[in-house]
Amino acid sequence: MKLYHHPLSGHAHRARLFLSLIGQDVELLEVDLANAEHKSPEFLKLNSLGQIPVLIDGDAVVQDSNAIMVYLAKKLGKTDWLPEDPLGGARVERWLSIAAGPIAYGPAAARLVTVFGAKFDTGEVIGRAHDLLKVIEAELAGRDWLAAERVTIADIALYSYIARAPEGNVDLSAYPKVGAWLRRVEALKGFVPFVKTPVGLAA
Structure with a gap:
């Protein structure tokens, strides 16, 4: 297998991280x-x-980080990462949609401003990031992982851009459950860190 990537891309890191974890x-x-x-x-x-x-x-040529994770999980029979039952699969899919929507237009967009000079309204995208982080913080109350009792590709889909949200001036200090979840992902066997960029709150 070959993966076209860039070390500063959270989408690329998402795919690379999953490949390493499996x-x-x-x-x-x-x-x-x-x-x-x-x-x-x-x-x-x-x-x-x-x-x-x-x-x-x-x-086979597979585009899109979430599609790559789904492809790998299905091809390699990683049903622990992507449940086959309808409800389990739907719960994972919900978070993949969040990764493609609110994550992309919140913390990822905020980071694009500081790392790549993107022309977004910084107040708007940082506000979106905090709106989403509040939801995730509440959803992690009483459980360790987003979509199931164990880690799934849902967690990997959200990890990269939330972990580097401070680079986009998104402060994570008000979200202790999110912080604990990030550390759980980072403790997984095969974890590969996302390159840090000294910008924003991480400067």
Whole structure:
């Protein structure tokens, strides 16, 4: 398997982290975002949206970090990471949707401002991040993981951008349950850290 990625991308880290947690060997191919390699004709053949990560598995080309995790879990029979029962699967899918929506437009967007110079309304995206963190803090009351009694791809989908939310000036100090959850993810065998960037509150 090959994974097209960039070390500063939370989406790419999401895929790389899951590959490591399940012990799957993969060749990492770094995409030069600064020189717009992801918009080159060659890369657009792999992902017409010009986005990373992309997983290559033989003849299979899988785009999108959440889709990559679903693909790997189903192909490799990792039902502990992605339950097969309807309710268990739906609970995971809910958080994958949150990762693609509120996470992307909250803490991820706030970090894009400080790390990549994105032109978002900082007050708006930081506010969205705190709105979501309050929900997650409440949902973690009385349980260790987001979607099940054990860690699933739901937790991996949210980890990267929440862990680095302070880089986008999102203060995590008011969310002790979220902090404890982050530490549980980081204690998993095979954990790979997301590169830290000294910006925002992390400067």
